[in-house]
Amino acid sequence: MVDFLIGLFLASLIVALFTTRLYRLLLWYSMNSLMLGLLALVIGDSLDDNAMILTGVMTILIKAIGIPYILKNLSQKFHFVRQITPKIKVQYAIMLVPAILVFTFYLSEPITHMMHTHANYVAISISALFLALLLMIEHRNVAPKIIGFLSMENALFLLGITATNGMPMLVELGIFFDLLMAIVVINLLFHKEELQV
Amino acid sequence: MILYCITITLLILLAPLLLSYIKVTKMLLLFKRPISLFQGYRNFSKLMHKETIISKEASAITHYAPFLVLSPLLIVLFFLPPVVQGSYYVSFVDAFTITGLISLSTFFLMLLGLDSASAFGGMGSSREAFISALVEPAMVLTIFSVSLMAGNLGVGQAGVNLSEHFPKEHMASFLFSGISFFILLIAENGRIPVDNPETHLELTMVHEAMILDLTGIYLAIIETAASIKFIIFASLFAALFMPFGFEFSIPIAFLIFIFKLFFIATMVALLEVNTAKLRLFKIPNLLGLAIVFAFLSLITFYVLGA
Numbered sequence: 025m026v027d028f029l030i031g032l033f034l035a036s037l038i039v040a041l042f043t044t045r046l047y048r049l050l051l052w053y054s055m056n057s058l059m060l061g062l063l064a065l066v067i068g069d070s071l072d073d074n075a076m077i078l079t080g081v082m083t084i085l086i087k088a089i090g091i092p093y094i095l096k097n098l099s100q101k102f103h104f105v106r107q108i109t110p111k112i113k114v115q116y117a118i119m120l121v122p123a124i125l126v127f128t129f130y131l132s133e134p135i136t137h138m139m140h141t142h143a144n145y146v147a148i149s150i151s152a153l154f155l156a157l158l159l160m161i162e163h164r165n166v167a168p169k170i171i172g173f174l175s176m177e178n179a180l181f182l183l184g185i186t187a188t189n190g191m192p193m194l195v196e197l198g199i200f201f202d203l204l205m206a207i208v209v210i211n212l213l214f215h216k217e218e219l220q221v
Numbered sequence: 222m223i224l225y226c227i228t229i230t231l232l233i234l235l236a237p238l239l240l241s242y243i244k245v246t247k248m249l250l251l252f253k254r255p256i257s258l259f260q261g262y263r264n265f266s267k268l269m270h271k272e273t274i275i276s277k278e279a280s281a282i283t284h285y286a287p288f289l290v291l292s293p294l295l296i297v298l299f300f301l302p303p304v305v306q307g308s309y310y311v312s313f314v315d316a317f318t319i320t321g322l323i324s325l326s327t328f329f330l331m332l333l334g335l336d337s338a339s340a341f342g343g344m345g346s347s348r349e350a351f352i353s354a355l356v357e358p359a360m361v362l363t364i365f366s367v368s369l370m371a372g373n374l375g376v377g378q379a380g381v382n383l384s385e386h387f388p389k390e391h392m393a394s395f396l397f398s399g400i401s402f403f404i405l406l407i408a409e410n411g412r413i414p415v416d417n418p419e420t421h422l423e424l425t426m427v428h429e430a431m432i433l434d435l436t437g438i439y440l441a442i443i444e445t446a447a448s449i450k451f452i453i454f455a456s457l458f459a460a461l462f463m464p465f466g467f468e469f470s471i472p473i474a475f476l477i478f479i480f481k482l483f484f485i486a487t488m489v490a491l492l493e494v495n496t497a498k499l500r501l502f503k504i505p506n507l508l509g510l511a512i513v514f515a516f517l518s519l520i521t522f523y524v525l526g527a
Contacts, residue, residue, distance in 0.1 A: 027392030031521075034393070035400055035514070042510055118509040122516045129524040136525075144525040148393070 026066055030148055033059040033182065037155050037175060038121060042114065046099060046106040046167055050092040053171050057087035060178050064185050076185065079196045083181070086200060091174065094207060099167060102214050110162040117162070124154045145186035152179035170210055177203060224308035224471070229298050232456060235479070236448035237261025239455065239486050244419075246490035261448065265441050273437030278338040286333040287435070287442040293322040294449045301453065302380025302460035305474040306467060312378040316364035319376060320357060323409070323453075326446065327353050333443075334431030341423070345430025348501060352415065352427065355508040356408050362515035363401045366522055367461050370395060380460035384467035390526070397518035399462040404511040406454040406489070408504070410447070413493040415504055418447075425498055455485045 033056060040052035061084035068076030099106070110117065128151035135146055156179055160172030181199065241261040248255040257263070275283055297319055303310040327349065334346035364376065370388045371379035388395060408415045416427040423430075432443050459481040466477030499507060 025392075027390070028396055031393035031396035034517075035397065038513060038517070039510070042506060114506045114509055118513055121513050122520065125517055126520055126524070129520060133524075144393070147525055 026063065026145075029059050029063045029066065030145055030182075030186075033063065033178075034148055034152060034155075037152055037159075040171070040175070041110075041117060041121065041155060041159055041162070044107065044109050046104060046108050047096065049108065049168060049171055050096055053175060054088045054092040056175060056178055057091075058084060060182060061088055063182070067185055075192075075196075079185075082200060086203070087174070087178070091203075091207060095167065095170065098211060098214060104167050105165055108163055108165050108168045111164055112158075112162040117158075120158065121155065124158065125151050128154055139187070146183065149179050149183040149186060152182060155179075166214075173206070174203070222309050224305055225303070225310065228301075228304050228308060231475070231479075232298055232301075232452050233449065235482065236445070236452040237265060239452055239482060240448045242483060243486050243490045243493070246487060247494055250490070250494045265445065268436075268441035268444070269438060271437040273439060275436075275439075276337050276339075276434050279336055279434070282332055282336040283435075283439070286329045286336065287439040287446075289329040290326050290333065291442050291446040291449070293326040294446055294453060297322050297453050298449065300377060301456055302377045304456075304460075304467075304478045305471045307471075310377040310381070312373075312375045312381075314376060315374045316361055316368065316376060319457075320360050320364075323450070324353060324357065326450070330431055330443070330446075333435075337434035339434060341426070341430045341433050344423075345427055345433075348427045349431060351501075352408060352504060352508075355505055356405055356511075359401055359508060359511040359515045360405050360409075362512065362519060363398045363405065364461075366394060366398045366515065366518040367402075369519075369522055370398075371461075376457070376461075380464065381467075383461060383464035387464060391522060393525075394518040394521040395462070397514045397521060399458075401511045401514035401518065402458055402462060403488075404507060404514070406458060406485075407492065408508060408511070410451045410454060412489055414496050414499045414507060417498050452482070455482050458485055 036052050036055040036059060040049055040056065043049045043052060061080045064076055064080030064083055068074070068080055098104075112120065129147050132147040132150050136144065139146065153176060156172050156175035159175060160169050163169055163172070177199070181196075184196070238258060238261060241256065241258050244260070245255040245258055300311050300314040300319060331346040331349055334342035334349070336342070367383075368374050368376070368379045370391045371382040373379050373382055407413075411418055411428040417425040418428060420426070421429055421433075426433075428447065432440065435443060456478075459478060463481050466474055466481070468474075469477065
């Protein structure tokens with residue numbers, strides 16, 4: 025089950041890399057976060073960790089529903105460009121994505137040797153980190169860059185829940201508040217941009 | 222042996238029904254009054270009674286090609302994984318044979334398009350060549366990675382192995398190859414993001430453009446071939462990517478299999494309603510995604526073993 029969810033997590037991120045429409049991108053980000061939340065629920069259930077179940081529920085509520093909704097509202101309010109063509113051509117992205125995956129899978133091999141449980145998940149979350157970086161690189165517009173940043177945060181969260189068998193609750197709450205702060209800051213930035221225009 | 226024959230007959234009989242089912246689902250979702258579920262059979266019998274007219278420019282190819290389009294697909298039907306326990310199956314036929322037979326059928330379809338010497342036919346053939354050339358690498362990679370997980374190169378044996386002990390530890394790479402195969406199912410059968418089977422608009426035609434000049438019995442054969450191609454892909458998907466329900470008793474196993482086929486058809490119909498058709502030169506992007514997922518499935522299997 026965990027393998028299945030982690031596969032869907034990576035798959036939704038890869039599909040997001042090839043998306044050319046903003047709302048579709050938000051949908052894939054929401055799917056990505058939903059898979060992360062379900063993963064946290066499943067792992068938390070197997071570890072009997074109530075804190076992790078709580079973070080899973082919060083991930084689904086905040087990241088899978090809240091943030092895409094806020095970003096969609098923002099994009100309607102500030103008339104974002106909704107056609108977001110990646111600046112890296114698809115032909116190159118098709119070669120780049122497997123190259124990144126192979127590279128990171130081999131890169132994380134020493135780490136996976138040290139770990140006993142969930143060894144593969146570390147490799148997949150590091151590759152998700154790189155793919156999110158690629159998502160940030162390949163777009164010029166602000167909105168997809170934000171999505172890239174948020175997916176990177178998702179990847180780190182995945183690393184947190186799979187590699188450590190559960191971080192302290194306080195740290196995770198802190199991350200959530202950081203994220204909300206980031207959204208507020210982004211909102212302010214848009215306001216400022218609008219004033220200048 | 223009797224079960225084997227029943228399976229093949231069932232697949233052939235179900236094939237037109239499944240395509241009509243997709244159409245009915247789409248019409249219901251678009252709030253239109255749906256056609257009958259048996260429209261596929263009605264069309265077939267209507268076309269069988271019609272007079273066959275062939276263009277004056279057409280050569281002998283037009284007389285042979287419809288049969289040569291249908292026959293490789295009929296051969297593929299014999300190589301599919303078994304549906305019920307105790308059924309006879311061909312274990313030694315691998316992915317290359319099936320891909321090769323399907324592309325043989327596509328080759329004759331393209332010849333048929335070129336043969337009528339109309340501008341439309343040639344255009345449709347060139348588009349079909351373009352798409353099927355891109356489908357092939359992803360198809361081979363996908364079926365290979367599934368065969369690796371199943372531990373056998375033969376497609377029939379792979380289906381049996383998967384349903385006997387499902388590779389739970391390889392769930393991630395299994396999922397990736399499933400996504401890749403679903404994209405291929407849509408691309409090879411000319412469903413909406415790649416080709417629209419319902420219109421005769423120049424921009425959207427791929428499959429329809431090639432068979433525009435056919436009438437009567439030849440058109441009936443080609444349409445049967447299209448529906449059989451869909452059921453081949455659907456039953457490969459059902460056997461390789463939804464390997465459950467094999468261990469039940471024979472009638473229940475058949476019912477589960479038919480249910481799986483209709484489930485796949487529903488998924489295709491939902492996708493068709495929800496997406497717009499891609500521009501022709503955007504299709505490599507979609508198929509590139511299929512190649513990425515197929516490759517990802519292989520490297521996840523090799524490097525991570527997940």
